[in-house]
Amino acid sequence: MHFSIRYLFYLYLMYKSYFFAVLFLLMFTSCKYYKEYVTTDVTYDVDYDHELNDWHMPDSSSFKFQTEVVIQKRKNHSESLGLQINAFGAFDVYWDGVLVGKNGQMAKSGQSEIPGTETSYYQIPKKLSNLGKHNVTLIGTQTYNKEAKRGIDVKLKSYLQLHRSPLIVVSFMNLMAGAFLIAAIYYFFLYINSARKELAVFLFGIICLLFFFLLIIEYVKYYLDIPYNQFYTRLKIIGWLTFAISMLVPWYFMLQFEFKRKKLFLALLFIVLLAVYIGYYGHFDISAAYFTITARFFSIVIAIDAAIRKTKGGLIVAAGLLAGVVVNYFMFYDFGLFIAFTILVLCMLYLHTIRAKAMEEAHNASLLLSSRLQLELIKKNIQPHFLRNTLTSLIDWIEESPKEGVVFIRALAEEFDIMNDIAEDTLIPIRQEIDLCRRHLEVMSFRKEICYEWQEEGIDENETIPPAIFHTIIENGITHSFPPNEGCIIFYLKFTKEKQFKEYTLLTFAKNRQAKKEKRIGTGFKYIEARLTESYGTNWSFDSHSVEKGWETTIKIFD
């Protein structure tokens, strides 16, 4: 699945316009196919107008329905004809007085009715299918759902095509359903295995799954004999599924496009959907249609808002949704609905590829940043300013006072050791960072022949910190402080823990050199900020400014 999506995505990238053209063509050829199979070979006429009137005795459950069918034209006489009857009840069907089939078992004395199914098919004997008038008679009972007052519908078609056309439709629809099922499973797996647990991914999975169910339930009628007394159960399920999808799709778009008034919009959507549900209760097809129209309206508003805000994918989704409206205008209800839904899901899939790409890019960028920060950390000790100045001092110490020179070498080696240990980490124990700072101060005191002193308060040994943060602040402190006339330059690190945040304060007690402002916010500060972002996202603050006694740097890490 992942690969196929990727592959589709690459295809899409390479041949953007062709991709959409082929997609739409595919969609419409399938419709054409469908239409060809529903048009029948027979032209006929039925002499009633879909109403149950006198044939139905109001007090009894039994009924007799009779109608005349005129066969006007036939192209292929060798093909058998078939009847499609849509009716509630259990009945026997007669064609010119000949029993052609049964639907269920009608109630007899002492035997209750076995309900038939709503749509049933009957083959007409060849010798009785000449041009001209014929009689169709239904004799049966309807024990359940009398209040529904359903009409009886008789259709005459080629028997073969009566069977084949639902097959074609079901095959296409199951194909779509399968795609949605796989998509649903894929996105659920993606959600389960992703560290981020994005709600949008989960929602998309649910939408795909619901859509799979919707397709299955919608077309289950072609291969499952549902007793007519359960006919409305299926419609109810379809209604609920449509309701849920209509709720979830705009929600998904809101998450995807980072829509601002999410709660308000969701509440509004829910109220409208509920109003449709109550207002058209029992009118399943109409309420389902209004559900989708509502969902589409909200989605279009969200997509257009996104397009105006120039959010990625906003324009294409808005276009896709409007295309769905156009399709619906030209297609009859349920088929158009599914095509519109498919366009919608395609839009969402497209959005997902965009999102996946953005995430991949962000991930790559973060990897790049991490390795750049690693490099920067390693460079700290091999950059010429540090290394060559240190070596120059070192030579001097060895030439002038070898014993102390050795102490200097040891301090340098220790600083290098710690640097080496932490080079690949993004967070290190605070104690290790402090050790690094102290080694650095030792090295610098040999170089500058200034006394540097380290003081600390309230350090929690269990805390961690990005590597070389305080080290960088100390480097700055050494560069930008005047040597004291007497005594030491003191670096004082204090840690405090509050309910919502942890705070480190590093004070440098020294007289500040006058430096250009920009210099202070140089690469050193950029390094610190990048490291804090790498480990804490946006949950930190960094402040560095001069104070009366010297320089104060504060790092806050929020929980």
Next chain:
Amino acid sequence: MKILIIEDEARIAKRIERMTRDFFDKEVQILLCDSLENGLLAIEQNSIDLLLLDLNLNGEDGFEILQTFVAGPFQTIIISAYTDKAITAFNYGVLDFVPKPFDQNRLAQAFTRYATSGKQSGNNLRFLAVRKAKTFRLVPINEIIYIKGAGIYTELHLSNGKIELHDKSLEALEKLLPETFERIHKSYILCWDRADKIVVEAGGKYSIQLKSGELLPIGRSKYKEIKDKLL
């Protein structure tokens, strides 16, 4: 003789100071500064002969700062950790570039360049920094026709007919200029490419005629050398 050392690392500054004293032996006054700001102040207050400068040439303004020093009347020797910037430093007219870490010999080599007269710096000079009010202008040396000594400063005669004043003496410039420049007189340095022919005037006075038609005097002691070179 006054030498200024600008170096912010105390240990290294002391090392340079010690080695400088060792080399110059005699009366030498050494000033120490630990920052560029203090260094510039010291230059204003003292007339120094030689500057030993530690400059972070890696920063954006490293070479801008360098201009302010090389425009001065004294010679500049850079002592720096940023060894990859040596050639550029020479382009700007430093006498030498001593990479850190250095030893006594390397520093002595630089001082020898300072102490010896005549060409010292090789062919790397590209610009002469000229002080213009409070800013500096870089004059490309291929625009210079000849340089005339005028007391403590020099006049740069340029191909566009303009004359720029430089704070360095003719002797100091001679050390920095590449092979194409020749000292033809105690007051003149000429760019060879601009010379046309030698003219002998009445009274045994020698001159050199430039392609522009201008005549410059040739020092009596230089005549033979120049004649050989021109032929």
